[in-house]
Amino acid sequence: MRKPLLTLTAAAAAVVALAAPAAAAPSGDTIVTFTVATANLDISVPASVNLGAAFAGNSITGELGNVTVTDSRAALNAIWTATVTSSSFTTGTGTPEETILPNLVEYWSGGAIETTGTGTFVPGQPTQADAVTLNVSRVAFSKTSGSGNNSATWAPDIRITIPGGAVGGSYSGVITHSVA
Template sequence: MRKRFLSVALAGAVASAALAAPAHAADTTVTLTVDATGGLSITVPASANIGHGVEGSSVSGLLGPVTVLDQRSSLTPNWTASVISTDFVTGGGTSGETIPNINVSYWSGSATATAGTGTFTPGQPTAGDQQIINVPRTAFSKSGGTGNNFATWNPTLVVNIPPATVQGTYTGTVTHSVL
């Protein structure tokens, strides 16, 4: 009786295995698209007051947080932020009422916040690295990694007030851009 039960059970298992195997198989190729959630942008403070000084001295102060936001979802999300300054003027900007941008220096300092992979590099990490920004200078950059990222820094602006500069409130524009 045992032999008969074993052979029936064995025959049933072989029949079940034969029925379970597919006669033919076919594959489906599945694709999906990951869209960028946005682009590459930079935000800066609307205004900053860096203080007071007299002719022949320097005035320096923090501009406030500058942030590059990269939402391109890129395989190579590299970017470079640059900075440049206009002349600083008061009144009508006639002789003696301008502080030329050759007297305006900038240093980015280290990042105050970052997210994402890759290397975030300040253009001028310390006060000793400050640069005159009468021409575009690198403020911050990011290389390597993948996907979305951001960096924030709080740069320092230094304005050297030339001798014979007349008193007044001087205004200039510091422009940050990112590519």
């Protein structure tokens, strides 16, 4: 009778050997994706400024207030150029005697008040001695290298030469900053 018990034990061992679990995989990969959000390249400027008063034949100088470029494009090559132009300044009906042309408007950016991010920020006109007339579009400030989000703030000045033949009145014009 011992033989059936031995056969049964051998058969059970064979079943256990056949039912052993398969070997587990040594590693497994999960592909993970996400997006780094991007936004715009923007510029903000003061809504208005009053330079005060000056007599005909003189000039008037003043600060425009803070101009800020904010680059939220998260770009690999995050460069930009801010430009500036001027309209004519007029009073009354804008006759020649009531108009100060853009070639009599000078601008200088000065240096950066504040910057964020990496790269090289370059003022268009670092000092008053570098002032340019605004009868054509001029570079106000630029970022020439770097990557990722960044910003720059500067406080430009303008000087307006008032012709000797200008009539009295409240003159207004527009200084336009753009960025690309």
